[in-house]
Each structure stands twice: as C-alpha cells, then as structure tokens.
Amino acid sequence: xxxxxxxxxxxxxxxALAPLLLGVINRTKAVFAGRRGQPLLQTYFDIWKLLHRGxxxxxxxxWVFRAGPVVGLACALVATALVPxxxxxxxxWFPGDLFLLVYLLAVMRFFTVLAALDTGSxxxxxxxxxxxxxxxxxxxxxxxxxxxxxRPTGSVSLSQILAGLTADQWVHAGIGFALVVGAxxxxxxxxxxxxxxxxxxxxxxxxxxxxxMVLDHSGPDFAFILYGAALKLWVLGAVLVxxxxxxxxxxxxxxxxVALAGMLGLAVIVGIVESSMARLRLLRVPQLLxxxxxxxxxxxxxxxx
Amino acid sequence: MSVDSILILVALTNLMLLAxxxxxxxxxxxAAQGILLGLLPLVASPHAGWHAALIAVGxxxxxxxxxxxxxxxxxxxxxxxxxxxxxxxxxxSLLIGVAALAVSIWIxxxxxxPGATISSLVVPVAxxxxxxxxxxxxxxxxxVNQVLGFLVLENGVYTFGVGLIQHTSLLVELGVLxxxxxxxxxxxxxxxxxxxxxxxxxxDALSSLKD
Numbered sequence: 168x169x170x171x172x173x174x175x176x177x178x179x180x181x182x183a184l185a186p187l188l189l190g191v192i193n194r195t196k197a198v199f200a201g202r203r204g205q206p207l208l209q210t211y212f213d214i215w216k217l218l219h220r221g222x223x224x225x226x227x228x229x230w231v232f233r234a235g236p237v238v239g240l241a242c243a244l245v246a247t248a249l250v251p252x253x254x255x256x257x258x259x260w261f262p263g264d265l266f267l268l269v270y271l272l273a274v275m276r277f278f279t280v281l282a283a284l285d286t287g288s289x290x291x292x293x294x295x296x297x298x299x300x301x302x303x304x305x306x307x308x309x310x311x312x313x314x315x316x317x318r319p320t321g322s323v324s325l326s327q328i329l330a331g332l333t334a335d336q337w338v339h340a341g342i343g344f345a346l347v348v349g350a351x352x353x354x355x356x357x358x359x360x361x362x363x364x365x366x367x368x369x370x371x372x373x374x375x376x377x378x379x380m381v382l383d384h385s386g387p388d389f390a391f392i393l394y395g396a397a398l399k400l401w402v403l404g405a406v407l408v409x410x411x412x413x414x415x416x417x418x419x420x421x422x423x424x425v426a427l428a429g430m431l432g433l434a435v436i437v438g439i440v441e442s443s444m445a446r447l448r449l450l451r452v453p454q455l456l457x458x459x460x461x462x463x464x465x466x467x468x469x470x471x472x
Numbered sequence: 473m474s475v476d477s478i479l480i481l482v483a484l485t486n487l488m489l490l491a492x493x494x495x496x497x498x499x500x501x502x503a504a505q506g507i508l509l510g511l512l513p514l515v516a517s518p519h520a521g522w523h524a525a526l527i528a529v530g531x532x533x534x535x536x537x538x539x540x541x542x543x544x545x546x547x548x549x550x551x552x553x554x555x556x557x558x559x560x561x562x563x564x565s566l567l568i569g570v571a572a573l574a575v576s577i578w579i580x581x582x583x584x585x586p587g588a589t590i591s592s593l594v595v596p597v598a599x600x601x602x603x604x605x606x607x608x609x610x611x612x613x614x615x616v617n618q619v620l621g622f623l624v625l626e627n628g629v630y631t632f633g634v635g636l637i638q639h640t641s642l643l644v645e646l647g648v649l650x651x652x653x654x655x656x657x658x659x660x661x662x663x664x665x666x667x668x669x670x671x672x673x674x675x676d677a678l679s680s681l682k683d
Contacts, residue, residue, distance in 0.1 A: 343480075457491075465573065469480065472577070
C-alpha cells in the first residue's frame with residue numbers, strides 16, 4: 168500500500184487542533200454562563216506548562232502507573248491515523264479498521280483504569296469501576312452504529328465508509344442515519360466524560376468518573392493524558408462529522424473546510440448540551456447508553472432490510 | 473415526510489414507552505404515537521378522498537386529544553404517584569423491545585401480505601406495536617400503564633388497517649375506533665373506582681383476595 172502525502176493531512180490536523188476543541192467547548196459554556204471564559208488556547212498552555220514540570224510518583228505505585236499515560240497517548244495517536252476527515256482518506260486503512268479503532272480506544276481506557284487501580288486509592292478504584300461499567304455499555308452502541316453506517320456502503324474500512332456516504336443517501340434513508348447520529352452523539356458524550364454522563368468540571372471526587380482516575384498523575388504524565396483525551400474527542404468527533412456531513416463538493420479544499428467547520432460546530436453543540444443539561448443520576452446513565460444501543464440496532468435493522 | 477419515516481418514528485415511540493419512567497411522559501408519547509398514525513393514511517394515499525381523511529381526523533382527535541385528557545384526568549383524580557414502578561426494569565425492557573423489533577422484522581419477512589401495502593415496514597411495525605403493547609400490559613404495575621399498553625396494542629392493529637387501506641372498509645375502522653374509545657372511557661372510570669376503594673391503583677396488590 169503506497170501512502171499518498173495528502174493522507175497525512177487528517178492526522179496532522181488532529182494533532183494540531185484537538186486541544187482547540189476543548190477550548191471551544193469551554194468558551195461556549197462561558198458564553199452561556201455570561202462569563203468571559205478562559206482563552207481558547209488554554210489547553211495548549213496547560214499541556215505546555217505540564218510538560219515542563221516534574222512528575223511525582225507515590226511509593227505504592229509500580230511501572231503500570233507510569234505506563235498508563237504513555238500507552239494511552241500511543242493508542243490515541245494510532246487512532247488518529249485511522250480516521251479520515253473531509254473526504255481525505257486516513258494514512259492507515261484496511262478492511263476492518265473500524266474494529267481496530269473501537270478496540271484502540273478500549274486499550275487506552277484499560278490502561279487508564281489499570282493505572283488508577285495501581286495507586287491503591289479507594290476513590291480511583293471507584294472511578295475505575297464506573298468507567299468500566301459505562302464503557303462496557305457504550306461499546307456495543309458504538310460498534311453497532313458504525314456497522315449500521317458500513318452496511319449501505321458495503322465496506323468495513325472507515326475511510327471507504329465515509330468516502331462512500333453521499334448526501335443522496337441522507338435523502339434516501341435519512342432517518343436511519345439520524346438514528347446513527349443520535350447513538351454516536353451519546354457515545355461521544357459518554358466516552359469523553361462529558362455531561363450528561365460525567366462532569367469534567369466537578370470538584371467532588373465522589374461524583375467524578377474520568378477525572379478521579381487521573382488525580383494522581385502529575386507533570387508530563389498528566390499532559391499526555393490531557394492530550395490523549397483531546398485526541399479521543401477529535402477521533403470520535405471526526406467519525407460523527409463524517410456521518411453527519413457527507414458533502415463531496417468536488418473541491419478538496421471546500422470539503423476539508425466543511426469538515427473543520429463541522430468539528431467546531433460539534434464542539435459548540437457539546438458546549439450547549441453541557442450548559443443546558445444537568446448531569447444524569449448515576450443509575451440513569453446505563454439507561455441512556457442502552458437507549459443508544461437500541462437506536463443503533465434500529466438503524467442496523469433498517470440498513471439490513 | 474414519507475410513510476417509512478412515520479413508521480420508524482412510531483417504532484421509536486414504542487421504544488421510548490419502554491424506557492420512560494414517568495406516567496405523564498408516557499401518556500404524551502402515546503398521544504404523539506396516535507397523531508403520527510393519524511397522519512399515516514393522509515401521507516400514504518393523499519388522493520383517497522373523504523374515506524382516508526375521516527379516519528385520519530377521527531383517530532387523531534381521539535388518540536391525540538381525547539385519550540390523553542381522559543388519562544390525565546384519571547391520574548389527577550386517583551392522585552397516583554408519577555413513577556411507573558415496573559416489574560421489569562427499564563434497561564431490560566429496552567433490550568426486550570429491541571428483541572421484539574428483530575422478531576417483528578423476521579415475522580414481517582415470513583408473512584408477506586397479499587396485495588399491495590403502502591410500505592414494507594407496515595407489517596413489522598404493526599407487529600412491534602402489538603408486542604410492545606402486550607409487554608407493557610404485563611410488565612407494569614400501574615393500571616394507567618395497562619390502559620397505555622392497550623392503546624399501543626390497538627395502534628398496532630390500526631397500523632395493519634392503514635397499511636391495507638385500499639381493502640378495509642370505513643365501517644370496520646370506525647367501529648374499532650369507537651370500541652377503543654368506549655374501552656378507554658370505561659377504564660378511566662374503573663381506575664378512579666379502584667383508587668377510591670383501595671387507595672392505590674397498583675394492580676399487583678389486587679391479586680390477593682380479601683374478606
């Protein structure tokens with residue numbers, strides 16, 4: 168498989184712009200709350216600052232704790248190489264890569280959980296248990312939604328699926344795609360620890376899910392985790408935008424601009440959801456995730472018909 | 473809006489009914505389902521004339537306006553709590569709903585309807601509504617919910633009827649609507665009487681005999 172230079176554009180954009188999404192989300196929330204808000208580039212500043220700090224390791228931790236952030240970031244980096252954007256294929260694609268994408272995210276989560284358990288802190292164990300519980304329910308929803316999109320295009324490679332989607336299919340089977348988009352949005356919010364599943368700004372360990380697992384990481388390790396989380400948001404967002412806006416105008420520049428606008432729009436939507444909704448009660452979250460699976464199954468059944 | 477999208481929205485409302493925990497929300501969803509089904513004959517055959525129009529308007533008025541009002545009145549008079557209290561949890565209900573959907577699609581493929589239907593989704597969605605209605609009746613404690621289950625069941629039968637609108641007569645449809653109306657009316661009264669007699673409408677507690 169020869170690699171075309173153009174295929175490097177989606178991962179490079181992801182690497183450069185992923186932290187900006189978090190900035191846009193925070194700015195949207197600030198505008199809704201009537202505040203000025205932190206700078207749009209705050210996540211970049213945070214990562215830069217953390218990279219220049221030293222890391223503190225508890226004596227109870229082992230190498231697993233140190234491996235967690237590194238493996239997590241590595242998984243996120245590989246995942247960015249799998250996801251196309253704006254009609255440009257990803258540098259790495261083969262039949263079945265959508266399963267690799269799903270399980271790369273799973274490995275990333277697995278190592279975060281292991282690192283959290285390695286600290287021996289009871290709070291982190293609680294966060295780890297919740298994270299595993301929710302992601303076990305989010306995973307079938309994500310897989311079923313992706314397969315439902317894959318079915319009409321007859322391919323199991325993300326690049327080919329998203330390249331095969333056309334606005335025509337939206338008109339033809341719009342409601343099936345709408346179901347997929349609904350399921351993917353729920354998965355995106357759940358996987359990235361966003362309201363209504365998890366509150367990224369909470370200050371109470373008892374109510375945290377993702378944040379509590381990374382409390383003990385510091386310095387460069389925490390920078391890796393922040394950057395990995397931003398990349399994960401970008402990756403899932405890129406898949407969602409690919410399904411939502413299958414525009415093929417003919418001009419590669421225009422397609423890419425539409426996709427980037429879609430990503431920023433998605434960040435704004437996430438910000439609006441966070442500003443307008445309260446967090447769900449913990450016991451209600453599985454119901455939301457099962458509903459996402461139900462939507463995806465309905466979409467899949469419609470696609471198979 | 474095409475026939476297919478209306479039918480898929482009906483299937484979605486069925487899933488919502490399985491997942492919702494509030495009585496008021498469930499009543500509203502059932503009303504929305506009734507209105508969607510009322511639109512169906514109009515969208516399916518816009519030139520069918522007064523026959524389709526009469527069924528559409530009649531069923532929309534009954535299912536979208538009259539029934540919800542009756543149910544809300546029953547709720548108010550019986551002073552019931554707003555939670556549903558299911559026998560089967562919401563997540564399991566949803567999963568059973570998804571399984572029922574798969575079964576209905578399979579049945580729809582096994583039983584091709586002779587003659588022309590308005591969409592290939594008619595039989596599956598009708599079967600799905602019937603199954604969900606039955607499941608709601610047996611899996612929820614509150615009497616109000618059992619009325620809702622009955623309505624969903626009837627909506628499934630109605631979907632069949634509309635799907636074959638060229639073949640069914642107006643009289644049958646209107647007769648069914650009238651029957652349902654009387655049934656819901658009577659059930660509303662019964663709910664009120666049960667709650668006055670026993671201070672609750674929990675049907676589970678009715679199964680034990682008293683002196």
